[in-house]
Amino acid sequence: MAGEWSLVAFTVIGQLAVGIYLFIGGPLFLFGGMSAGSGGAGARLTLVLAVLGFMAAATVLSLFHLYHPVRAYKIFSNIGTSWLSREILFELVFVGIAVLLGFFEWQRTGSPAFITALFVLGGLAGLLFILSMSRLYMLPAVPAWNSPSTPISFLLTSVVLGAAASTVFFGMFTDPPPFYRPLLAVTLVSVVAGLAGAVLLAPGHGLFGVKPGPSLRPPGGGSSALHAARLSALLAGAALLAVVVASKDGPVLGVAEPPAVLLAAFFLAASGEISGRFLFYGLPGRRP
Amino acid sequence: MVTQYAFFFDASACTGCKACQMACKDRNDLETGLLWRRVYEVAGGGWEKRGEVWVPSVVAYNISMACNHCEKPVCAFSCPVKAIGKRDDGIVLIETERCIGCRYCEWACPYNAIRFNATTNTVSKCHFCYDAVDAGEPPACVAACPLRALDFGDLAEMRKKYGNVRQLFPLPEPSQAEPALVIKPHRDADKAAAKAAEVANWEEV
Secondary structure, eight states: OGGGHHHHHHHHHHHHHHHHHHHHHIIIIISOOOOGGGTTTTHHHHHHHHHHHHHHHHHHHHGGGOSOGGGGGGGGGGTTTOHHHHHHHHHHHHHHHHHHHHHHHHHTOSOHHHHHHHHHHHHHHHHHHHHHHHHTTOOTTOTTTSSTHHHHHHHHHHHHHHHHHHHHHHHTSSSOOTTHHHHHHHHHHHHHHHHHHHHHTOTTTSTTOOOOOSOSSOOOOOOHHHHHHHHHHHHHHHHHHHHHHHSOSSOBTTTBOHHHHHHHHHHHHHHHHHHHHHHHHHSSOOOO | OOSSEEEEEETTTOOOOOHHHHHHHHHHTOOTTOOSSEEEEEEEOOEEEETTEEEEOOEEEEEEEOOOOOSSOHHHHHOTTOOEEEOTTSOEEEOTTTOOOOOHHHHHOTTOOOEEETTTTEEEOOOTTHHHHHTTOOOHHHHHOTTOOEEEEEHHHHHHHHOSOOOOTTSOOGGGTOOSEEEEOOTTHHHHTTTTOEESOGGGO
């Protein structure tokens, strides 16, 4: 499963990019955004640049799992039946819309209604990107992947990382927006949902747990250490967030200001999701 | 005219000698570790007490398996660059120069027939010895089998000659890809799942 590191990087970073687009972009583009005086003037452009940066990183890292990346320009040859072709198509649409949003924000042009519509379209493209990404793994030949747990867990990764990153993003401003405290609560709920998903959708004994059927594929199976690491990291991230939510405006735990604690919570959640993704790729057996 | 070439495999005759596997390797000059045809040893059972007597309840048989040139080639459906195609006679071929090496087809194939070739850094698989077949010769594996446990021909003819069985334990559900395969099952195959049989030679396949 370690050999699939580039796919782990591509899927997790891609889902993070869609997550921050929705969780940070939602308040900024749909619900009034932030006032210029609070340091929010460039917030939209910063978000778009962050999304594009993460998508660029995900794309470059994904090329490492191809043995002939220079031939990858043919990737759209099989849109008709290949979910991998479709995944990259939706990725390009998502990135294209983000580029357009960035351009209009930079030029300070475009009517608010048009920008809002463009943002919504981008969100839909991002969701289709994640769903097609999960669909390509839902193969009858791999029963461990061929269940609703694959799209649910991929979407949960996006929600957990997007929400956790949004608290760090908005916490960096000198005067956090009015929705900041509710956002912290939403983030806590998201990470707890991610933790619940990791338990309920666990391979082997989760809601969609499957016993390996007759197969000519070598035995795979997940790593219990990775599963434990995933649960521990998500639990620790949720605990840190709970402390922040429970505290008022002062230092948290007496050791750090909330942004640092929130950054720690984000990295813990990301560690949990990365462990979970390595676990996912280890489920089917494959010869090296 | 052949519209769908198919393999026939007689599990009741196969001794597991692996002559088919080696003939394939030899003819296609496959590097160490790369097998397009593989012989799986399926084994299970043990001892059973019947009354006061312990009797052996072993199930053991072999399965010679390569690409089944499926009627519904899910490998080709999954390939993003259309590097896998199907000829008019049903033979499924990989266009090595087009393959990007993403290896998704390996996951998609229910028969684990697609193998990574570390020399070309692309996927590879049985091509039915299409050049030999085009010249009226049998595929190397069929020609090499000393027990005549393998045969090939048009799928409709194979079914007329040998029946319509496409599955024996632990082959997957054939509806996944509609394999062009006809099997004569071993007598132990029906009991294999109940006896918790499993592939006993993963290191070799």
